[in-house]
Amino acid sequence: MVRYSELRGRDLLCLADWSRHEVEAVFETTRMLKSRFYAGERVLPLLAGRSIALIFEKHSTRTRVSLEVAAHQLGAHALYLSRDQLQLGRGETIADTARVLSRYVDAIVARVRKHESLLELARYSRVPVLNALSDLSHPMQAIADLYTILEHKGRLRGLKLVFVGDGSDNVLHSLLVAGAMFGMHLVVSSPPQLRPARVVLEAAMREAEASGATIEFEEDPMKAVEGADVVYTDVWVSMGQESEAEWRRKMLRPYQVNGRLMERAGNKAIFMHCLPAHRGEEVTDDVIDGPQSVVWDEAENRLHTEKALLSLIVP
Numbered sequence: 001m002v003r004y005s006e007l008r009g010r011d012l013l014c015l016a017d018w019s020r021h022e023v024e025a026v027f028e029t030t031r032m033l034k035s036r037f038y039a040g041e042r043v044l045p046l047l048a049g050r051s052i053a054l055i056f057e058k059h060s061t062r063t064r065v066s067l068e069v070a071a072h073q074l075g076a077h078a079l080y081l082s083r084d085q086l087q088l089g090r091g092e093t094i095a096d097t098a099r100v101l102s103r104y105v106d107a108i109v110a111r112v113r114k115h116e117s118l119l120e121l122a123r124y125s126r127v128p129v130l131n132a133l134s135d136l137s138h139p140m141q142a143i144a145d146l147y148t149i150l151e152h153k154g155r156l157r158g159l160k161l162v163f164v165g166d167g168s169d170n171v172l173h174s175l176l177v178a179g180a181m182f183g184m185h186l187v188v189s190s191p192p193q194l195r196p197a198r199v200v201l202e203a204a205m206r207e208a209e210a211s212g213a214t215i216e217f218e219e220d221p222m223k224a225v226e227g228a229d230v231v232y233t234d235v236w237v238s239m240g241q242e243s244e245a246e247w248r249r250k251m252l253r254p255y256q257v258n259g260r261l262m263e264r265a266g267n268k269a270i271f272m273h274c275l276p277a278h279r280g281e282e283v284t285d286d287v288i289d290g291p292q293s294v295v296w297d298e299a300e301n302r303l304h305t306e307k308a309l310l311s312l313i314v315p
Contacts, residue, residue: 006022006025007022007025007312007313008312008313008314008315009127009128009313009315010022010128010313011122011128011129011130012128012129012130012131012139012140012309012313013115013118013119013122013129013131013137013139014131014136014137014139014174014177014203015137015139015142015143015174015177015178015181016177016200016203016204016207019181020181020182020211023143023146023178023181023182025312026143026147026305026308026309026312027143027146027147027150027308029308029311029312030147030301030304030305030307030308033304033307033308033311034301034304037073037304042073043072043073043074043075044073044074044075045074045075046074046075046311047071047074047075047076047106047310047311047314048075048076049075049076050074050075050076050077050106050107050314051076051077051078051079051104051105051106052067052071052076052077052078052079052105052106052107052108052109052310052314053079053081053101053104053105053107053108053109054067054068054078054079054080054081054109054110054111054132055081055083055086055108055109055110055111055112055121056080056081056082056083056110056111056132057082057083057110057111057112057113057117058111058112058113058133060111060132060133061275061276062275062299062302063111063132063133063140063302064080066302066303066306067109067132067306068080069303070303070306070307070310071310073307074307074310074311076106076310076314079105094117094120094121094124095120095123095124096124097121098120098121098122098123098124098125098129099124099125101125102124102125102126102127103126105127106127106314106315107127107128107129107130107310107313107314107315108121108125108127108128108129108130109129109130109132110129110130110131110132111132111133111134112133112134112135113134113135114134114135115134115135115136115137117134118131118134127315128313128314128315130309130310130313133170134170135170136170136173136197136199136200137170137173137174137177137200138170138171138173138174138274139174139178140302140305140306140309141171141174141274141302142171142174142175142177142178143178143305143309144298144301144302144304144305144306145171145175145178145232145272145274145298146178146179146182147301147304147305148272148294148297148298148301149161149229149230149270149272151297151301152270152294152297153229153230153270156179156182156183156184157182157183157184157211158183158184158185159184159185159229159230160184160185160186160187160227160228160229160230161175161179161184161185161186161187161228161229161230161232162187162188162189162224162225162228162230162231162232162265163175163186163187163188163189163190163232163233163234164189164190164221164224164225164231164232164233164255164257164261165189165190165233165234165236165252165255165257165282166190166194166234166235166236166248166252167188167190167191167194167195167196167217168190168194168195168196168197169234169238170238171234171274172188172196172232172234173196173197173200175232176188176196176200176201176204176215177200177203177204177207179204179213180204180205180207180208180211180213180215181207181211181213182211182213183211183212183213184213185213185214185216186204186213186214186215186216187215187216187217187218187224187228188215188216188217188218188224189217189218189219189220189221189224189225189255190217190219190252190255191219191251191252191255192219193251194251194252195217201215221254221255221261222261222264225261225262225264225265225269226264226265226266227265227266228265228266228269229268229269229270230269230270230271230272231257231261231262231265231269231270231271231272232271232272232273233255233257233272233273233282233283234273234274234282235276235277235278235281235282236248236249236252236278236281236282237249237278249281252282255282256281256282256283256284257271257282257283257284257287258283258284258286258287259284259286259287259290261287262287262290262292267292269292270292270293270294271283271287271288271290271292271293271294271295272293272294272295272298273288273295273298274298275295275298275299277295
């Protein structure tokens with residue numbers, strides 16, 4: 001078991017940089033904090049007096065709100081900083097921004113367009129840097145996703161998780177590494193033109209070799225979801241991909257998660273989506289609003305897992 005102090009001051013840039021035991025420590029802390037939240041302890045001042053900078057180059061609903069509320073419920077002060085509100089928008093370097101901010105705040109959480117920006121923030125920051133989304137990965141989402149699966153299924157090892165849609169998706173990248181870390185059977189159903197980044201797939205394969213997980217690719221979504229425990233999808237056109245929208249929608253149309261696909265998956269399968277959902281594109285109303293959907297639990301768990309991460313990492 002990872003001791004509380006061992007995560008203090010750690011960056012969270014990619015889950016491949018963390019161990020399974022460290023992620024388990026986040027799950028255990030989440031379980032405790034969520035239990036106390038529902039017992040009526042809405043504010044636990046574990047980070048009283050701390051300040052956390054939230055840098056957002058991309059807009060967000062769940063990530064911004066959950067992080068601001070998480071900081072508040074831990075007794076910390078969160079500062080929301082869009083690119084236009086920072087000197088980054090006027091040409092200040094990322095390195096200089098990191099040098100200055102880390103003399104003011106106790107942690108930096110960043111939602112960025114390019115993963116390289118996170119790496120540079122971490123390189124020049126005196127305080128921990130946490131990835132709230134980059135073009136490469138979304139570790140906070142994957143941690144909340146796996147915790148949600150644990151709540152609904154009671155385990156991770158041996159479960160079959162099928163991702164249907166864009167195989168180059170940043171959420172899928174983090175799910176591959178996290179799922180492989182915990183011995184899951186991971187199936188990606190996507191067009192061959194949209195596959196995970198090589199660096200991510202290599203990291204996931206290393207985790208799979210150690211845990212006994214499997215990673216498969218199956219272009220036919222109807223075959224892919226047979227016997228699934230979890231069916232997961234994400235939007236077909238993310239922010240910054242608007243110029244590719246037409247060909248993406250055309251290519252991914254056969255990968256819609258609809259009632260017919262969930263029927264093939266079977267009654268034991270739960271449906272997950274990191275949100276926001278483009279209803280009628282990657283998922284239909286009857287699925288996202290249906291009895292197999294756990295997307296609202298998944299969204300809520302962003303709050304509880306982020307509280308756990310902040311409480312464990314922020315010095």
